[in-house]
Amino acid sequence: IKTIGVLTSGGDAPGMNAAIRAVVRTALTKGLNVKGIMRGYAGLLKEEIIDMNGTSVSDIIQRGGTILYTARCEEFRHEEGQKLGAEICRKHGIDGLVVIGGDGSFNGACKLANLGINTIGLPGTIDLDIACTDYTIGFDTAVNTAIEAIDKVRDTSTSHERCSIIEVMGRHAGYIALWCGIANGAEDILLPERYDHDEQTLINHIIENRKRGKKHHIIINAEGIGHSAAMAKRIEAATGVETRATILGHMQRGGTPTAKDRVYASIMGAKAVDLLLEGKSNRVVAYNHGDFVDFDINEALAMKKDIPEYQFNVSKWLVR
Ligand code: F6P
Numbered sequence: 679i680k681t682i683g684v685l686t687s688g689g690d691a692p693g694m695n696a697a698i699r700a701v702v703r704t705a706l707t708k709g710l711n712v713k714g715i716m717r718g719y720a721g722l723l724k725e726e727i728i729d730m731n732g733t734s735v736s737d738i739i740q741r742g743g744t745i746l747y748t749a750r751c752e753e754f755r756h757e758e759g760q761k762l763g764a765e766i767c768r769k770h771g772i773d774g775l776v777v778i779g780g781d782g783s784f785n786g787a788c789k790l791a792n793l794g795i796n797t798i799g800l801p802g803t804i805d806l807d808i809a810c811t812d813y814t815i816g817f818d819t820a821v822n823t824a825i826e827a828i829d830k831v832r833d834t835s836t837s838h839e840r841c842s843i844i845e846v847m848g849r850h851a852g853y854i855a856l857w858c859g860i861a862n863g864a865e866d867i868l869l870p871e872r873y874d875h876d877e878q879t880l881i882n883h884i885i886e887n888r889k890r891g892k893k894h895h896i897i898i899n900a901e902g903i904g905h906s907a908a909m910a911k912r913i914e915a916a917t918g919v920e921t922r923a924t925i926l927g928h929m930q931r932g933g934t935p936t937a938k939d940r941v942y943a944s945i946m947g948a949k950a951v952d953l954l955l956e957g958k959s960n961r962v963v964a965y966n967h968g969d970f971v972d973f974d975i976n977e978a979l980a981m982k983k984d985i986p987e988y989q990f991n992v993s994k995w996l997v998r
Contacts, residue, residue: 679710679773679774679796679954679955679957680710680711680771680773681710681711681712681713681770681771681772681773681774682701682705682710682711682712682713682772682773682774682775682776682951682954683712683713683714683715683727683767683770683772683774683775683776684698684701684702684712684713684714684715684730684746684775684776684778685714685715685716685718685719685721685722685746685775685776685777685778686698686718686744686746686747686748686778686779686802687718687719687748687749687750687751687777687778687779687780687782687783687786688718688748688750688779688780688782688783688802688803689748689780689803689804689805689931690742690743690744690748690802690816690931691802691803691804691814691815691816691817691819691820691931692742692743692804692815692816692819692820692931692932692933692934692935692936692939693802693815693816693818693819693935693939693940693942693943694743694744694748694778694802694815694816694943695735695738695739695741695742695743695744695745695935696738696739696815696935696939696940696941696943696944696947697778697800697802697815697943697944697946697947698714698735698738698744698745698746698778698947699735699738699739699944699947700943700944700945700946700947700948700951701776701947701948701950701951702714702730702731702732702734702735703732703735704947704948704951704952705951706731706732708951708955710774710951710955711729711771712729712730712731713727713728713729713730713770713772714727714728714729714730714734714745714746715727715746715775716728716746716747717746717747717748717749718747718748718749718750718751718779718783719749719751719753719754719759719763719783719786720749720750720751720753720754721746721747721749722754722763722766722767723751723753723754723759723762723763723766725766725769725770727766727770727772739935739940739944740934740935740940741934742819742931742932742933742934742935743932744778748779750782751786754786755785755786757789760786760789760790760793761793763786763790763793763795764790764793764794764795767790767795768794768795772795773795773796774795774796774797774798774951774954774959775787775790775795775796775797775798776797776798776799776800776947776950776951776954777797777798777799777800778799778800778802778815779799779800779802779803780801780802780803780805780807780808780814781807781808781979783799783802784799784962784975784978784979785979787799787960787962787975788960788975788976788979791959791960791975792960795959796954796957796958796959796960797959797960797975798950798953798954798958798959798961798962798963798972799961799962799963799975799978800815800943800946800947800950800962800963801813801814801815801946801962801963801964802814802815802816802943803815803816803817804816804817804819804820804847804848804854804930804931805817805847805848805849805851805853805854806848806851806853806854807848807849807850807851807853807983808962808964808978808983809978809981809982809983810962810964810966810973810977810978810981811962811963811964811965811966812964812965812966812967813942813964813965815939815942815943815946816931816935816939817853817854817939818935818936818938818939819933819934819935819936819939820847820854820930820931821854821857821858821861822936823929823930823932823933824846824854824858824926824930825857825858825861825862827844827926827929828844828858828862828864828896828898828926829862831844831896831924832862832894832896835894835895835896835922836893836894838920839893839894839919839920840894840895840919840920840921840922841884841894841895841896841897841910841913841914841917841919841920841921841922842894842895842896842897842921842922842923842924843897843899843906843909843910843913843921843922843923843924844858844896844897844898844899844906844923844924844925844926845899845900845901845904845906845923845924845925845926846858846898846899846900846901846926846930847901847926847927847928847930847931848870848900848901848902849901849902850870850902851870851871851900851902852868852869852870852871852872852900852902852985853985854900854930855867855868855869855898855899855900856869856985856989856990856993858898859898859993860989860992860993860996862896862898863896863996864896864897864898864997865883865884865887865892865894865895865896865897865997865998866880866883866895866896866897866898866997867897867898867993867997868897868898868899868900868903869900869902869903869985869990870900870902870903871984871985872985872990873903877909877912877913877916880897880913881913881916881917883895884913884917884919885917885919887998888917888919895919906923906924906925907923909923910922910923942965945970946963946965946970949963949970949972950963953972958972960974960975960976961973961974961975962974962975962978964978
């Protein structure tokens, strides 16, 4: 391996910059050249490739977003796009590629590996929905951003004695909702993995709480369930309690990364370079049981994960 390329793909996540920095600086330390590929696979196909040095990644570890920009690329889902991508890598002398993104991005990385480009994936998504790892770059920051926002909504919700439905991101997964629900002491937590569409239980819970003198009722609703505004209207009609919906949206993806996201992303970035130097390809870096490990991308993509049962139970026991 002489030249490593690095790109970010899919939804951005705080900590991606720390990972890019670690890839660049580790590679330089070990005598390699580094090229940055702008705008994910879309930029690769347009040959938006820049040389990177130690200073290209100065002053970025504390920044949200990704200095390489990111995109979702339809063309790269097809064989022609993948072949062109591999050719462009070869043309630019890129013999190792680090892809920072989610499952969709790993799928592309796997295709490139089959076409002879050594690739390593780093799990970058706020959703925590990558089955092979207990940690993804950005989740910790996103949850911390969301809990701060939810605390604020709670202040006004209590003052007005309202019920608030707060919708958090996560695509089809409920990890952000579960963590916010526990961390914010929500009255109800709705997770796509466990949702039974039983709105009457929710309504009864709100009415009982009012009878007990409770002034607020925070419902954390995961994006995978969605429809928070319509839900708020139905709940208000059924309970007589003024109800508002707040969708936190993309603010959850921004902001300065937490220490955990900076440090774990840095370690993962360095490990990606080391794996390439060991001659490995088609691997994804993961964090499990206190260790940074790696899996075959195909095996990683076939894995399934679910909300941990005990965590889910705890979230139920603490609700009143
Ligand atoms: O995967 C990260 C994520 O923020 C999801 O939580 C959300 O469903 C999606 O991306 C939103 O995507 P976009 O930025 O394209 O609206």
